[in-house]
Amino acid sequence: MTVKSDVLRHSDIAVIGMSCRLPGASGVEEFWDLLRSGRSAVDRQPDGSWRAVVEGKGESDAAFFGMTPRQAAAVDPQQRLMLELGWEALENARIRPTDLRGSDTGVFMGVTADDYATLLHRSGAAIGGYTTTGLNRSLMANRLSYLLGLRGPSFTVDSAQSSSLVAVHLACESLLRGESGVAVVGGVSLILAEESTAGMARMGALSPDGRCFTFDARANGYVRGEGGVALVLKPLTRAVEDGDRVHCVIRGGAVNNDGGGPSLTHPDREAQKALLRRAYERAGVAPEHVDYVELHGTGTKAGDPVEAAALGAVLGAARPSGNRLAVGSVKTNVGHLEGAAGITGLLKAVLCVREGVLPPSLNFRTPNPNIPLDELNLRVQTELQSWPARDADRPRLAGVSSFGMGGTNAHLVLEQAPVTVEEPVVGGGGGRVLSVVPVVVSGRSVGALRAQAGRVRELCGGLSGGGVGLVDVGWSLVSSRSVFEHRAVVFGAGVGEVVAGLDVVSSGGVDGVAGSGVVSG
Incomplete structure (x- = not known):
């Protein structure tokens, strides 16, 4: 297949493989169906709390990954889930995982929770030979590298709620430096101990209504979700040469920190504005050309107005008046996955860009009085809507944001994959049809x-x-x-x-x- 050479930039990164295990969705297609149909996977749990949960989260085929039952019992289910999702994402990219042995494939994982360690310590379970490696978050990426014999960079990122999007950004940088030839990047968060929920509740972060009311007047906190996502990335030029299916292109992005503010956990408007300007400058994309932004959008009283103000100042102000920028949040569907939230929003945005459809963001009725949407030139995407490319030379463009409670912010810029043209078959006749x-x-x-x-x-x-x-x-x-x-x-x-x-x-x-x-x- 061929692609016009003028759309291949050496700084572009292709998303070529995807997998997920999310509330109400055991895979990517189920996730897209949930989004398109405007469903929420949030429900009241037996303990009375509201959460979006993943079924069978403690189950895994440990023997497939060479673990004995004793070893598997000592290993955090988050590690086991990321082994499965990493393998599935590679197969989705049409890469046989066992063929990567000895390659410079990098592994980058975002995670912040360690509920399983809390459970084991509380139970009084004896410390054994597998305890340290089974519970240590740093092994999240290393275990996949070990399993597949990968020689590229391998590390876990913890920047709180922005962990997984920061991991994607670092993976892209590694690919651009030539440090990695292919990158497996993921994020995971499983709710296994009530202490972690109690801690967030006492901070005042959780919604007593069990909903994320993103940008809505009812915003009063978020609802927790859980699950994991893995993506396979490769430089776009090489992906096209290899004939890979490109779901979406990452044009670039940026990471920064608030560096101050009213408190450690309060977001800073000026820092977010600087983040957005740097991201679009590095991506070589004019802010006015972006049609959709997948928000951090937790539905908190402090966070939503700051995020909206920064978006309005950088992206909304760059657009013609009345041509408002569409925004939405996947947290209204599957809750806030915390350490895995950024890559979950990224997966949604990748699917939107690929399919040319904007699914509805839920739970929006009356705008937050502290978010003047008209002045900011923003609108919440509340309906399923077709999203055609503007023209042949103006592909679909989207942004994705994720912010950590300690002030580490990330934003990535996405573009529709270039249109490929299949080479004509020599002698004509098209593809071969097999009788059996x-x-x-x-x-x-x-x-x-x-x-x-x-x-x-x-x-x-x-x-x-x-x-x-x-x-x-x-x-x-x-x-x-x-x-x-x-x-x-x-x-x-x-x-x-x-x-x-x-x-x-x-x-x-x-x-x-x-x-x-x-x-x-």
Whole structure:
């Protein structure tokens, strides 16, 4: 495929892989469906508190990652979740994780919570040989690097609530310096101990109503959420050369600190304005060309007015009067993921830019009286809206903000991926159509093989018919998925035959040759 050379800037970073585990969404497509439909995953919990939770957050296939049951019990579930999400994001990028061994791939993780350590210490569990490595946040990135044999930078970032967006910024810088060839970047936050919620409540940070009323007159704090996100990044020029699917482009960004203010945890307007100006200057993007900003947007009385004022001064003022900048916050859907909040907002913004759609920001009814939206030239995005590119030379542009309670601020600038043109096939005739398609599934155990077959069966069941879609699935499974010791191959001339074969595998009916079109070994 080819791309016009004038849209390839050496400072651009491509997002080529994505994975997530978020409230109400076990994957990226489910997350996008939640956003488009304007749903909230926040609910009252058995203890009476309001939270947006992830189901099965303590579960993991520890054996897949070479952990014994004893070792897995000592390892923070956040570490285990990021192993899964890092692996999934690489496969989503069509990179076989095991092929990266010895490469300069970097790993950058944002995390601030350590509830699991609180639980273990409270329980009086004996300190063992795995305790230190299992509970130490610094191992969050290192464990993935160790598992895959990666030689690039590997570290955990903790700048409070801005941790994961700062991690993305640092990953981009590493790629631009040539220090990393590929970067896996993520953020995770799991609520496991009531002490962490009690601490935030006593600070006055949490909403007694269990909602994030972002930019609304009812704003009275945020509601906690949990989960994790992982992205795979690569310099855009190399991504295009490698034929990668580019979901979005990171044009640039900036990080700074408030450096003062009324208190340690109170945001500073002038610092945020300086952050925005620096981010757009570094990205080479005129602020007036940005159509959407994914807010930090916690719905707090102190934070929202400061963020709105800074956006209005830098982006709103640059736009024609009446052409108001759209803003929204994913925290109204899945709560505030704290250390993972920035990358969750980034994932939403990447999907908006890629799909050309702006989903609604929830819980907005009456503007906060301390946020004069008309004067600031801002508007809260309250409806599902198409977002076409302005023209061929003006792609969709968005910003993403994340602020830590200690004053560390981050903002990234995103751009729609360049349009690629497939090279003509020599001799014509288009793509090749296979009469029979092989679909390979595998796992490190019989149970894992059956589970993989079930997941692929769901995917194939959603295809419209045979041909290109089915061939793509078969090709992806052999070209970008690791093949493990327990495996099966299903052959089919169409979707129906493949689905039937995968049903046999997922139900445990495979033993040598299980039936027509299915072989295992």
